[in-house]
Amino acid sequence: MMLKYKILFDITLYFFVESCVLFCLGGEMMEEVRLGFIGTGGMASAHMNNLKNFDDVKFVAMCDVSEDRAKQRAEEFGGNAYADYQRMYDSEELDAVYICTPPFAHGQQEIIACQKGVAMFVEKPIACELDTAVIINDHVEKSGVITSVGYHWRYGGNAQHAKAELEKETQILGALGYWMGGMPGVPWWRVRAQSGGQHVEQTTHIFDLARFVLGNAKLVHGVASSGSMTDIPNYDVDDISMVNIEFESGAVANIVSSCAMENWGRVHLEVFCRGVVATIGGSNTIRRKDQEEELSGSDGQDRDRVFIDAVKAGDSSEILSPYSDALETLRIMLAASTSFQTGKAVDL
Numbered sequence: 001m002m003l004k005y006k007i008l009f010d011i012t013l014y015f016f017v018e019s020c021v022l023f024c025l026g027g028e029m030m031e032e033v034r035l036g037f038i039g040t041g042g043m044a045s046a047h048m049n050n051l052k053n054f055d056d057v058k059f060v061a062m063c064d065v066s067e068d069r070a071k072q073r074a075e076e077f078g079g080n081a082y083a084d085y086q087r088m089y090d091s092e093e094l095d096a097v098y099i100c101t102p103p104f105a106h107g108q109q110e111i112i113a114c115q116k117g118v119a120m121f122v123e124k125p126i127a128c129e130l131d132t133a134v135i136i137n138d139h140v141e142k143s144g145v146i147t148s149v150g151y152h153w154r155y156g157g158n159a160q161h162a163k164a165e166l167e168k169e170t171q172i173l174g175a176l177g178y179w180m181g182g183m184p185g186v187p188w189w190r191v192r193a194q195s196g197g198q199h200v201e202q203t204t205h206i207f208d209l210a211r212f213v214l215g216n217a218k219l220v221h222g223v224a225s226s227g228s229m230t231d232i233p234n235y236d237v238d239d240i241s242m243v244n245i246e247f248e249s250g251a252v253a254n255i256v257s258s259c260a261m262e263n264w265g266r267v268h269l270e271v272f273c274r275g276v277v278a279t280i281g282g283s284n285t286i287r288r289k290d291q292e293e294e295l296s297g298s299d300g301q302d303r304d305r306v307f308i309d310a311v312k313a314g315d316s317s318e319i320l321s322p323y324s325d326a327l328e329t330l331r332i333m334l335a336a337s338t339s340f341q342t343g344k345a346v347d348l
Contacts, residue, residue: 030312036061036092036118038085038109039100040073043123043150047098048077050304057308063088085109094118096146096311102186103128103201104194107136114139119146119311121304125204126326128196130334133327140323146316148307149326151208157300158284162271163213165286165295169273175210176272177255179203181265183232190235197237200333203257208321208329209269209280210245210253216328219246221345222336228260243336 033056037044040062051057059078064070067083074081082088089112096119099109106127113120114136126149127133140147153159166172179202188194195201199222211217224241240258247253268281278286284295301320310316335346 030095030314031056033057033308033311034060034093034095036063036079036088036094036097037073037100038063038088038097039102039105039123040064040066040069041100044073044098044100047100047121047304048073050302051308052077054305054308056312060094061088061092086112089113089116089118096120096307099123102188102194103196104188107132110136111139114143114145117143117145119307120323121148121150121307122323122326123150124208124326125196125200125333126323126330128194128200128334130330133330137324137327146307146310146314146319147323148303148310148316148319149321149323150303151205151212151321151326151329152303153205153209153280154212154320155301155303155306157297158295159209159212159280160299161295161297162278162280162284162286166213166271166273166276166278169276171273172214172249172251173272173274174251175214175253175255175269177203177206177210177253177269178257178266179206180256180258181261181267183229183259187234190232190237192236195237196333197241197257197337198259199238199241199243199255199257199336200330202259203255204329204333206255206267206269207243207332208326210255211329211332212320213269213271213280214247214251214253215249216247216348217245217332218248218348219345220244220332220335220339220348222339223343224340238340241336241340243332243339245332 035057061079061082062070062073063082063085067081070081070083097113098121100123103125110120183190189201222241222243224238226239228239229235239260243255245253268279271278276288286293286295306318310319316322331348335348339346
């Protein structure tokens with residue numbers, strides 16, 4: 001009789017433990033994601049206008065150094081307005097936060113998110129100093145919070161189609177990348193200490209796309225030139241720069257940035273294999289010998305949708321650019337900054 005009861009007890013205990021494990025591993029999916037924003041300018045606005053169409057998102061907080069702008073966003077999209085992100089974190093229950101600040105302003109707001117277990121979407125570039133990004137990444141890894149960085153080109157069907165087609169080739173030889181055009185009007189952009197320079201703040205999309213297709217870099221060398229824009233006040237970034245990259249795969253790339261162009265621009269990445277050229281951005285094509293095929297963009301993903309779904313499920317596997325990966329892109333650009341100054345190649 002005692003053996004019978006012991007068997008029943010063991011079976012009951014087994015199913016109890018199993019149910020607890022399943023709950024901990026999966027749990028119930030979050031029905032609604034409570035969102036806060038730090039920085040409510042142009043890039044934040046683009047996210048907000050997209051996110052407002054999601055029926056599983058609730059705007060609960062808007063924070064900006066301009067309290068008037070924060071109040072305006074709160075009136076438009078919902079939530080409470082703040083001029084102090086620490087106060088926002090202390091006052092609100094957040095599931096996720098969008099950090100859409102200029103490069104120089106990153107740091108403590110990401111660290112607090114990690115400490116509070118709040119998932120975060122960080123707009124690119126993640127910093128203009130490497131030490132700041134490394135410290136944040138340490139907090140990310142220790143906390144295990146879900147992260148995503150705004151490298152939206154990765155999510156485009158054109159880039160994913162190109163990557164899939166190029167992986168069929170025996171060897172990727174190299175790439176040429178460009179972000180050439182005029183100068184954005186925001187004052188901090190033309191101050192190197194605040195933006196990192198054009199190659200850090202703007203051409204970052206091309207550097208990241210090159211990594212997405214060619215893999216990690218191992219050697220960086222760059223040169224830069226200025227002098228044609230002395231009429232612009234508080235301007236100390238490069239008029240044009242060229243960065244050579246050697247990748248771990250053996251492929252090489254040259255990426256050009258220029259903000260001195262007027263009424264002309266070139267923004268794309270060309271990737272080369274033997275007899276094959278894929279252009280991502282611009283024409284979005286892949287050419288093999290005499291045949292040219294358009295790269296389909298129809299199967300692209302919405303980076304905001306991917307992030308929100310990841311937060312709800314507690315699963316970041318579909319995110320294409322987590323913080324740790326974006327850090328590797330930043331290393332290339334800041335290595336180029338060092339090379340501009342020293343004239344020497346930087347071994348990563």
